[in-house]
Amino acid sequence: MSLHPITETSDSSSQSEKLYTPREVAHELSLSVESLRLYEREGLLVPYKLDSGHRRYTQSDIEWIVCIQRQIHENKLNFAGIRYILSMLPCHEMKPCCLEDQKTCPAGVASCRPCWDFDVTPCRIKGENCRTCVVYQQVLNVDNLKKILSVKFKCD
């Protein structure tokens, strides 16, 4: 990838991850900035946010965005279909959540959306950040995501 990243870095555990602006990502992937916002609104993407509120993307985000595009254009999945696949991530086990939280969490087994697409979940009430959560981080590791879901996500 020929992107020239800006010098900002994330404050996540990866510390020195380079961050790209929406415009840079859009240009590199030949999509619109609005498409990035749409993926976010549709619950497929949780970008890194600076204190200013501006969005930034890591290399892992870019790889996930490429995967999203392939699901849409090659595998003919719509947003609901991708959300449904992501809803199969066993978030309660991955966190792991206590039984009480499991009982009250709307992102339970009957959900057709990934947990981070809900405005109110027990962990979010506690102030946890989906972007840095172990569950969402699995999405950014596309190979690992395929293994977890045992679904053929054709991202190669």
Ligand code: SF4
């Ligand atoms: S913090 Fe967010 S991503 Fe993590 S389990 Fe809770 S809702 Fe899901």
